[in-house]
Amino acid sequence: xxxxxxxxxxxxxxxxxxxxxxxxxxxxxxxxxxxxxxxxxxxxxxxxxxxxxxxxxxxxxxxxxxxxxxxxxxxxxxxxxxxxxxxxxxxxxxxxxxxxxxxxxxxxxxxxxxxxxxxxxxxxxxxxxxxxxxxxxxxxxxxxxxxxxxxxxxxxxxxxxxxxxxxxxxxxxxxxxxxxxxxxxxxx
Amino acid sequence: xxxxxxxxxxxxxxxxxxxxxxxxxxxxxxxxxxxxxxxxxxxxxxxxxxxxxxxxxxxxxxxxxxxxxxxxxxxxxxxxxxxxxxxxxxxxxxxxxxxxxxxxxxxxxxxxxxxxxxxxxxxxxxxxxxxxx
Numbered sequence: 001x002x003x004x005x006x007x008x009x010x011x012x013x014x015x016x017x018x019x020x021x022x023x024x025x026x027x028x029x030x031x032x033x034x035x036x037x038x039x040x041x042x043x044x045x046x047x048x049x050x051x052x053x054x055x056x057x058x059x060x061x062x063x064x065x066x067x068x069x070x071x072x073x074x075x076x077x078x079x080x081x082x083x084x085x086x087x088x089x090x091x092x093x094x095x096x097x098x099x100x101x102x103x104x105x106x107x108x109x110x111x112x113x114x115x116x117x118x119x120x121x122x123x124x125x126x127x128x129x130x131x132x133x134x135x136x137x138x139x140x141x142x143x144x145x146x147x148x149x150x151x152x153x154x155x156x157x158x159x160x161x162x163x164x165x166x167x168x169x170x171x172x173x174x175x176x177x178x179x180x181x182x183x184x185x186x187x188x
Numbered sequence: 189x190x191x192x193x194x195x196x197x198x199x200x201x202x203x204x205x206x207x208x209x210x211x212x213x214x215x216x217x218x219x220x221x222x223x224x225x226x227x228x229x230x231x232x233x234x235x236x237x238x239x240x241x242x243x244x245x246x247x248x249x250x251x252x253x254x255x256x257x258x259x260x261x262x263x264x265x266x267x268x269x270x271x272x273x274x275x276x277x278x279x280x281x282x283x284x285x286x287x288x289x290x291x292x293x294x295x296x297x298x299x300x301x302x303x304x305x306x307x308x309x310x311x312x313x314x315x316x317x318x319x320x321x
Binding site (some may be wrong): 019024025026027028031032035036037039040043044049052053056057060061064122123126127141144145146148173176177180 | 203206207208210211212213214215216219220222223224226227228229
């Protein structure tokens with residue numbers, strides 16, 4: 001009896017090639033695979049639902065437009081995360097410029113980082129602690145979460161040397177432990 | 189949840205495990221549809237770039253002729269048409285001009301054949317890593 005052929009899900013690189021050949025479903029599959037992760041990165045970096053939504057859309061739009069520049073053999077996730085990260089950086093820079101000019105009406109009225117850390121359960125506490133980190137540590141931790149322990153991929157996304165990524169990650173975790181420790185003390 | 193385990197030896201500690209187990213943020217409703225409508229499922233434009241350009245040129249010429257008609261009546265209009273016709277005949281009787289026109293047309297056709305079937309006509313030549321900046 002011949003072995004049953006199981007059609008494996010197409011690789012990201014194949015989907016990129018199919019999109020370039022004119023198959024819109026292929027790009028739709030890529031969006032399905034990564035929209036949540038991309039939104040997560042944008043939201044964790046920007047801490048604003050609307051900004052994160054816009055940055056996610058912008059990232060996919062830019063990726064679609066410049067799909068031909070995607071290098072065969074590289075990881076689509078790293079590429080789309082890099083585009084997202086840069087879209088977020090643009091937004092953060094704009095936000096900073098705007099904040100310097102006048103007090104924005106849509107200034108963050110949410111509780112400050114320290115108050116956010118006082119949360120109910122472990123996940124919420126961890127999320128709040130991540131939000132309380134400085135931006136560079138927050139992004140490294142978020143990418144670590146998304147990409148696992150692949151430091152090289154994180155370094156590629158952030159365009160930083162791997163040593164810097166490891167240092168940022170180490171310090172981010174230190175701060176996280178401290179923040180989470182503080183809340184433990186507060187709760188007891 | 190205690191987060192004080194040491195991970196200096198590269199082993200995942202409790203904080204690592206908690207980070208990796210953290211669920212992703214839920215995107216707002218309609219985000220995926222919005223992305224797809226702006227990219228893969230974006231409706232094709234009713235006219236191509238070349239068609240719009242051609243219609244634009246025709247429109248401009250039409251407006252110009254109407255202005256001529258309005259300013260000088262039929263005589264100015266006919267005189268202009270005759271001048272243009274004479275100029276065109278003179279140009280087309282020169283074989284060098286004809287060769288250049290043919291070369292330009294062939295190149296345009298060749299470019300259309302090679303790029304017209306691609307779904308993304310506006311691919312930027314920026315490097316992938318720096319695209320989002």
